[in-house]
Amino acid sequence: xxxxxxxxxxxxxxxxxxxxxxxxxxxxxxxxxxxxxxxxxxxxxxxxxxxxxxxxxxxxxxxxxxxxxxxxxxxxxxxxxxxxxxxxxxxxxxxxxxxxxxxxxxxxxxxxxxxxxxxxxxxxxxxxxxxxxxxxxxxxxxxxxxxxxxxxxxxxxxxxxxxxxxxx
Amino acid sequence: xxxxxxxxxxxxxxxxxxxxxxxxxxxxxxxxxxxxxxxxxxxxxxxxxxxxxxxxxxxxxxxxxxxxxxxxxxxxxxxxxxxxxxxxxxxxxxxxxxxxxxxxxxxxxxxxxxxxxxxxxxxxxxxxxxxxxxxxxxxxxxxxxxxxxxxxxxxxxxxxxxxxxxxxxxxxxxxxxxxxxxxxxxxxxxxxxxxxxxxxxxxxxxxxxxxxxxxxxxxxxxxxxxxxxxxxxxxxxxxxxxxxxxxxxxxxxxxxxxxxxxxxxxxxx
Numbered sequence: 066x067x068x069x070x071x072x073x074x075x076x077x078x079x080x081x082x083x084x085x086x087x088x089x090x091x092x093x094x095x096x097x098x099x100x101x102x103x104x105x106x107x108x109x110x111x112x113x114x115x116x117x118x119x120x121x122x123x124x125x126x127x128x129x130x131x132x133x134x135x136x137x138x139x140x141x142x143x144x145x146x147x148x149x150x151x152x153x154x155x156x157x158x159x160x161x162x163x164x165x166x167x168x169x170x171x172x173x174x175x176x177x178x179x180x181x182x183x184x185x186x187x188x189x190x191x192x193x194x195x196x197x198x199x200x201x202x203x204x205x206x207x208x209x210x211x212x213x214x215x216x217x218x219x220x221x222x223x224x225x226x227x228x229x230x231x232x233x
Numbered sequence: 234x235x236x237x238x239x240x241x242x243x244x245x246x247x248x249x250x251x252x253x254x255x256x257x258x259x260x261x262x263x264x265x266x267x268x269x270x271x272x273x274x275x276x277x278x279x280x281x282x283x284x285x286x287x288x289x290x291x292x293x294x295x296x297x298x299x300x301x302x303x304x305x306x307x308x309x310x311x312x313x314x315x316x317x318x319x320x321x322x323x324x325x326x327x328x329x330x331x332x333x334x335x336x337x338x339x340x341x342x343x344x345x346x347x348x349x350x351x352x353x354x355x356x357x358x359x360x361x362x363x364x365x366x367x368x369x370x371x372x373x374x375x376x377x378x379x380x381x382x383x384x385x386x387x388x389x390x391x392x393x394x395x396x397x398x399x400x401x402x403x404x405x406x407x408x409x410x411x412x413x414x415x416x417x418x419x420x421x422x423x424x425x426x427x428x429x430x431x432x433x434x435x436x437x438x439x440x441x442x443x444x445x446x447x448x449x450x451x452x453x454x455x456x457x458x459x460x461x462x463x464x465x466x467x468x469x470x471x472x473x474x475x476x477x478x479x480x481x482x483x484x485x486x487x488x489x490x491x492x493x494x495x496x497x498x499x500x501x502x
Contacts, residue, residue: 084283084284084287097342114246114249115245115246115249118246118249118250119253121253122253122256122257125257126257130280131280131283131284132340133338133347133349134343135260135261135263135264136257136258136261137257137261139253139256139260140254140257140258140261143253143257144254147246147250193344195258195261196343196345197344197411198261198390202344202410206344
């Protein structure tokens, strides 16, 4: 099966899941899990970086349209995509160049956790601070970002372990 | 020239990154102005259609609750209704026209919350109209497409709603600090005013958007800081934003007339 099709399918599954289910789970006012970023995390390391940036922009903007959030998801996702190669070189020897695909199987749990954790933190902090757009609610926004990152990471790791177990 | 191309090629990833970030942040900053959000709203027809389909599929589960609310409201209206044969007396509240709409997208746990309604300019909705439910104020219409409208909820950092106490005429404004969807903050109430827990707050007649007397909430607790001139008041909002289903849009046909008149004042100054 062509790899491109797989990624397109993943794009639709993750955005649909985000828009229809996760955006409607509103726990206690502090928790917004955002798992659509898994799409960017799982893109193969070999595809051109500009293409990854463009995908991230399209993905973020799609979420923005449904959330009425005017560009904040696009900004956070593009930043995540830009930081991805750097983070990838932290967890793999050759900056991921030797890896065909990224996943919990290829990187093992520990390194995948570091990789997705750093990117998720970066994305969520950008997102929540852009949303608040002022610094006098610094601690509130901080708590919101941390708690949401924890929940997002739990869901991302759950999806990822199910995915890598079902695929060969 | 060659050096320029070499430079562009060398840094093309960074340049694309900057370009995309500028586009995204630009959209965000543009959205802070009341007028400019064309970019995001042009895409709203397809997103609205999708959200509506999803909302329809889960509609069934809230039927019981909606029914109950409608019954309550019916009862209220019945007690309020006045005999129709009084043509000579024009009640100021009668000029407002109401349209109902369904909420197809709602959020209440973000710093800035918006709702999407399933009616748009085709049904006579316009930017800046007020939105309420029978229990109180919900927000103000932000953008309108042909079939859909987005509403800036009271739970938004840009939202400021003018209010007054029912028992006295002291007025202030309600804003939201982003913490809980059940409580908002009341500002600009001076210290000499008598405030007690449980006082009700309603919209006042200053606003051209809402008719006077729509419920906003009750005083939950208040603080009197000696170093400041104003109270810190927390308001228990009358509307449960986590349960919005059907809302009313308030149209004031005289808004333009009023705004025109008031703009003359500022011109003369």
